[in-house]
Amino acid sequence: MSEVQMIKRSPAEQSLSQRRAKEAMRSQVAMFALMIFLTLVSFSMVFAHLNDVAGFSKFFIIPTLFLFAAVQVGLQLYYFMHMNEKGHGIPQMFMFTGAMLGFLIPLTFVTIVWW
Amino acid sequence: MSSVAQKSGFGATLWDWLTTVDHKKIGILYLLGGLFFFVLGGIEAMIIRLQLMTPNNDLVSAGLFNDLITMHGTTMIFLAAMPILFGFMNAIMPLQIGARDVAFPFINSLGFWMFAFGGLFLNISWLFGEVPDAGWTSYASLSLHSPGHGVDFYAIGLQIAGGGTLMAGINFLVTIINMRAPGMTYMRMPLFTWTTFVASAMILFAFPPLTVGLFFLTFDRMFSGNFFDHTMGGNTIIWEHIFWIFGHPEVYILILPAFGIFSEIFSVFSRKRLFGYTAMVFATVLIGFLGFMVWAHHMFTVGLGPTANAIFAVATMAIAVPTGVKIFNWLLTIWGGSIKVTTPMLYALGFIPSFVMGGVTGVMQGAAPLDYQLHDSYFIVAHFHYVIVGGVVLAIFAGLHYWWPKMFGTMLNELLGKITFVFFFVGFHMTFLIQHWLGFWGMPRRVWTFMDGQGWNIANLVSTIGALLMAIGFTVMLINIIMTTIKNERVGNDPWGDGRTLEWAIPSPPPFYNFPATPLVRGLDTLWIEKMEGSKEMITPAEPITDIHMPHGSIIPMLMTLGLFIAGFGAMFHQETSWGLGVLIFGLAFTFVAMAARSLKDDLGYYVTKEQILQDQENIKRGRN
Numbered sequence: 219m220s221e222v223q224m225i226k227r228s229p230a231e232q233s234l235s236q237r238r239a240k241e242a243m244r245s246q247v248a249m250f251a252l253m254i255f256l257t258l259v260s261f262s263m264v265f266a267h268l269n270d271v272a273g274f275s276k277f278f279i280i281p282t283l284f285l286f287a288a289v290q291v292g293l294q295l296y297y298f299m300h301m302n303e304k305g306h307g308i309p310q311m312f313m314f315t316g317a318m319l320g321f322l323i324p325l326t327f328v329t330i331v332w333w
Numbered sequence: 334m335s336s337v338a339q340k341s342g343f344g345a346t347l348w349d350w351l352t353t354v355d356h357k358k359i360g361i362l363y364l365l366g367g368l369f370f371f372v373l374g375g376i377e378a379m380i381i382r383l384q385l386m387t388p389n390n391d392l393v394s395a396g397l398f399n400d401l402i403t404m405h406g407t408t409m410i411f412l413a414a415m416p417i418l419f420g421f422m423n424a425i426m427p428l429q430i431g432a433r434d435v436a437f438p439f440i441n442s443l444g445f446w447m448f449a450f451g452g453l454f455l456n457i458s459w460l461f462g463e464v465p466d467a468g469w470t471s472y473a474s475l476s477l478h479s480p481g482h483g484v485d486f487y488a489i490g491l492q493i494a495g496g497g498t499l500m501a502g503i504n505f506l507v508t509i510i511n512m513r514a515p516g517m518t519y520m521r522m523p524l525f526t527w528t529t530f531v532a533s534a535m536i537l538f539a540f541p542p543l544t545v546g547l548f549f550l551t552f553d554r555m556f557s558g559n560f561f562d563h564t565m566g567g568n569t570i571i572w573e574h575i576f577w578i579f580g581h582p583e584v585y586i587l588i589l590p591a592f593g594i595f596s597e598i599f600s601v602f603s604r605k606r607l608f609g610y611t612a613m614v615f616a617t618v619l620i621g622f623l624g625f626m627v628w629a630h631h632m633f634t635v636g637l638g639p640t641a642n643a644i645f646a647v648a649t650m651a652i653a654v655p656t657g658v659k660i661f662n663w664l665l666t667i668w669g670g671s672i673k674v675t676t677p678m679l680y681a682l683g684f685i686p687s688f689v690m691g692g693v694t695g696v697m698q699g700a701a702p703l704d705y706q707l708h709d710s711y712f713i714v715a716h717f718h719y720v721i722v723g724g725v726v727l728a729i730f731a732g733l734h735y736w737w738p739k740m741f742g743t744m745l746n747e748l749l750g751k752i753t754f755v756f757f758f759v760g761f762h763m764t765f766l767i768q769h770w771l772g773f774w775g776m777p778r779r780v781w782t783f784m785d786g787q788g789w790n791i792a793n794l795v796s797t798i799g800a801l802l803m804a805i806g807f808t809v810m811l812i813n814i815i816m817t818t819i820k821n822e823r824v825g826n827d828p829w830g831d832g833r834t835l836e837w838a839i840p841s842p843p844p845f846y847n848f849p850a851t852p853l854v855r856g857l858d859t860l861w862i863e864k865m866e867g868s869k870e871m872i873t874p875a876e877p878i879t880d881i882h883m884p885h886g887s888i889i890p891m892l893m894t895l896g897l898f899i900a901g902f903g904a905m906f907h908q909e910t911s912w913g914l915g916v917l918i919f920g921l922a923f924t925f926v927a928m929a930a931r932s933l934k935d936d937l938g939y940y941v942t943k944e945q946i947l948q949d950q951e952n953i954k955r956g957r958n
Contacts, residue, residue, distance in 0.1 A: 308510050312534070319538055319625060323578060330629070330641040331570060 249297040256286050352886035354438035355845055359445050360424030361740060364733075366449050367417035373456065374408035375807065377401045382764070382800040385793050388785040395781040399466035400483070402779055404456075406469030407487065410583070411494055412452040414721070417729050418590045419448075419501050422529045424740050426505065428836035428843065429523045431514025431852045431859075433881065436507035439931070443890035444500035450898040451494025458486035468779065470580070473561035473572035477553055482905055488551045489901040493894070495543050502536030505529055514835075515875040516854035520614070523834045523858075524607060527614050528593030531621040532586045538625065539582035546575035555904055570635060577628035585624040588720065589617060591728030592659060595681045598735055599663050601831050602678035603670025606858060609662040616655035616662075623652045633704045642701040649699035656692055660685065675829070676750030680731035683758050684724065691719030694769065709779075712772025718765045730757070730810070738828040742841045743821055749813040753806045760802025767792045767799075826871070833858040838871040840953055846881045849946050850874035881941040889931050896924030 227235070260283055266274040296302040301310060341349070353359060381401050384392045393401065427435055435441050458464045463481035465471070476484045509530045513522070522530070550572070552558030559565035561572050600607040607613060629637060629645040637645075663685060672678070694716040698704050707713060730753070737745045771792050776783065783789055827837040835852060836843075838860045853875035856862050863871050900920025907913030 312537070315534075316538060322626075326629070326641075327574065330637045331568070331574060 246297060249293050253290055253293055256290060260286055348888075349886070351891055352442075352888045354434075354442045354884050354886050356423045356427050356435045356438065356441060357740070357842060357845070359441050360420045360422075362420075362445050363416045363423060363448070364420030364740070366445075366452065367413050367415075367420060370408050370412035370452055370456075371417070374405050374413050375804065377405040377408065379800060379804055381405060382797040384782065386797040387794070388783050388787075388790055390782050393781075396466065398781040399468075399779075400464035403465045403468055403471075403487075404459075407455065407465065407491070408452075409721075410469065410587070411491060411498075412448070412455070414587050414725050414729070415498060416448055416452075418532075418587065418725075419444075419498075421525075421594065421732050421736060422501075422505060422590065425736055425836055426526050426529045427508060427512070428739070428839065428847060429526045429834050430509065430512065430517050431835050431848060431854060432508060432512040433847050433851075434884070435504050436512055437504050438884045439887060439890065440500050440504050442887065443893060444497040444504065446891045446894040447497025447500070447897070448494050450894045451490050451492070451497060454493060454898055454901055455486055455490030458483060458490075461486075470576055471550070471572075472576075473550070473553075473569045476550060476572075477561060484550070485554055485905045488547050488554065489904060492544065492547045492551070493897050493901065495540055495547065496897075497894075498536060499540045499544075502533040502540070505533040506537065509533075514848075514852050514854050517859075520611070521854055521857045521859075523593075524596035524610075524613055524617075525590070525593035525834075528589040528596075528617055531617050532589045535582045535586050535589075535621050535624060539579045539586065542575050543579035543583075546572060546579065549575070551904065555908065570632075573632055573635065574628070577631045578625075581628040581631065582624045584717075584720070585620060587725045589620065591725045592617065594728045594732040594735070595663065595684055596666075597834065598677045598681045598731055599666045600858075601735075601829060601833055602673045602675055602681075603667050604673070604831050605666055605670040606861075607662070608665040608668075609658075610857060612658055613662050616658040619655040620652060623648065623655070627652065630699055630701075630704075633701045634708045646699055646701045650696055653692065653696050660689060673831070675734075676745070676747055676754060677731040677735035679751060679754045680727045680734070683754065684727045684731070687719060687723030687727065687758075687761070691716060691723050694719065707772060709777055710772035711768045711776045711778055714778045715765045715768035715772060718768075722761050722765070727758075730754075733810075735829075736836075737817075738824045739836055739841050739843075741818070742823050743817050744824050744828050745817050746813050749809055749816075753810040753813065756802050756806030756809060758806075760799045760804075760806060763799025763802060764796050765799070767795050771796075827860075833861040835859050835872075838863070844949055846883060846941055846946070848872070849950055850876050850878045878943055878946055880943055881946065882938055883941055884938045885936050887931075887936070889927050893924050893927040893931075896920045896922075896927060899923060 263274060263279050263282065267276065267279055295313075300306070350358065350362065353362075380393060381398070384390055384398060384401075423435070423441065427433070455465070461482060463483045463486070465479075465483045465487035467476040467479050467484055467487070471484060471487055476487075509522070509526060549558065549560040553560050553562065553567075559567045561567045561569045563569055596607055596613060627645055627649045629641060630649045633642050633645075663681075667682075674682070694712070698707055698713070698716060734745050734750050737743070771789060774788055774792075776787075776789050783793070824841055826832075826840055828841065829837070832838075835854075838852070839848060850872075851874070852859070853873040855873065860871060863873065897920065900917050900923075903913050903915070903917025903920055905913070907917055
């Protein structure tokens with residue numbers, strides 16, 4: 219059997235990792251609040267549109283909703299799925315390449331297949 | 334392969350190979366499977382050439398001719414070229430980065446078995462007498478129209494084999510990202526590892542479209558779908574797009590590992606560091622990226638309109654730039670080197686002019702207006718055989734001679750190797766060079782026969798004679814392999830004497846755990862650095878020798894694939910027979926049970942003890958002196 223090594227943290231390391239964990243938790247909560255807020259705004263906008271409030275036309279609401287959705291996806295990936303932490307460069311590269319291809323190929327389809 | 338020589342019976346040996354998860358053995362399995370299909374595809378090619386030897390020939394019927402060209406293309410691309418390259422990747426890449434195995438040995442085995450059963454499924458069509466006959470591209474209107482089960486074999490067989498390819502690609506990616514030895518940074522990886530990495534990334538993005546396309550085709554043909562049927566609101570052009578979104582990256586998936594093999598060979602036998610390593614890596618990545626942006630150049634004549642054609646024509650020509658960077662870097666690697674013309678080097682030297690010719694005709698077709706003239710003529714046939722035979726097949730033969738000692742522990746005969754090269758190389762140019770002119774003279778591709786008096790007779794005869802020369806060359810190589818295997822003269826770590834990368838620092842074939850202690854990498858051409866410093870052991874260990882954790886073999890991958898193989902027949906016959914649906918469900922259930930068995934039963938592997946490793950080391954040393 220391979221030997222298992224135990225390495226004790228020094229007090230400085232311990233306090234550093236505690237501080238980091240605290241910061242991470244704080245940003246998680248902040249982002250969670252932001253996401254809830256964006257969701258509330260989205261629902262209110264649609265509700266306002268349905269009740270014919272002036273200024274809430276669908277040409278304003280639909281792009282704004284898409285923008286909010288993109289922000290939500292970003293927050294989800296970077297904060298709740300920890301992509302902002304170290305060592306995620308390669309997964310990011312592959313995800314963005316995939317997203318780019320997933321965007322470009324349908325774009326060519328709508329422009330040259332069903333033009 | 335234990336240190337103590339054990340005599341095992343035939344059954345035990347067979348069981349060992351069926352259940353193996355060792356990357357070196359799976360590499361050999363891929364190689365043998367690929368060579369088998371290479372022979373099959375080669376026989377089909379010979380019949381095609383014999384049929385076209387003379388005008389108005391009736392050696393085969395028109396229908397059989399369609400079967401032959403379809404199966405020749407499909408077999409050579411999916412079942413010969415790719416698996417053989419996967420064989421090299423499996424056997425060599427982990428050694429080059431100093432890893433003990435690939436990241437997921439179980440999935441590696443599953444990938445191989447899916448290729449094997451997928452290929453078997455496709456070729457069983459010959460026994461049924463209903464063979465795919467819509468061309469290797471299987472364009473939708475034609476493939477939907479094709480009667481019988483021929484195209485069903487194509488759709489399901491490639492689906493199974495394609496799944497295996499996707500698994501292999503993901504496995505190589507994870508291996509290269511996570512399992513490099515200490516000090517092996519990305520910019521110290523040998524070029525073959527780099528090209529494996531980029532080709533695997535391309536597999537990751539290119540094979541899902543193929544999977545989707547094949548499912549659409551399967552639904553349309555077997556489950557009354559209407560994806561491609563325009564009378565029901567479908568769109569037949571979508572198949573072409575989906576196929577080429579996969580198909581164009583696919584040809585780069587083939588050629589990039591070939592570039593990697595040649596990069597290794599040039600630098601080893603010129604006994605120089607690869608010229609412009611950084612530019613080579615950059616060019617590889619760029620080719621991989623641009624490969625996804627050019628698929629519509631296969632469809633210039635579909636009628637996409639001048640704007641789309643112009644964009645894709647320019648993008649296509651852009652690929653010539655990184656490819657040119659590579660060609661010049663190879664030339665400058667040879668330049669001023671102390672060149673040793675061994676068989677692999679001979680292939681590499683022959684590759685440069687052959688591939689450049691294929692590349693130039695590629696740029697010609699990339700010009701959309703000219704493509705209208707060349708489309709569906711023999712010029713196209715000449716072009717893609719120049720890049721695939723002049724690039725990929727030459728690389729496969731070169732790699733076979735170059736890495737044979739590392740994979741099997743014996744050295745292929747150099748003289749026979751050179752004879753193979755001469756026959757194959759002369760035959761190759763004789764077969765395909767004249768076909769450019771056949772295209773100019775108006776001979777369309779995929780024709781069963783041609784009429785007398787069109788000026789095509791001599792050219793076709795020359796082409797057929799060339800094909801026979803290639804067959805002779807290949808036969809000499811098979812004889813070489815058999816003779817070498819029977820003689821069984823064992824070789825040492827570095828039989829070429831000039832190895833630069835890590836795989837040449839360990840015995841041939843390596844022990845099943847590869848490295849007694851993980852090596853420390855101190856730069857590009859790791860072994861070369863050790864040699865220059867006069868290091869005795871040829872490897873600077875990064876850790877002391879300790880127990881090594883290894884995975885157990887497993888029969889489950891084969892069983893999983895067997896389930897899919899059975900389900901394939903069920904899907905094919907479910908419309909006309911009562912038992913089809915039952916067989917489909919049974920096959921899928923069989924696969925799921927096998928998957929559950931894998932998931933629920935913990936397999937924690939085993940440890941190779943330190944004592945055994947030291948004992949092995951001792952035996953190797955004693956064997957050498």
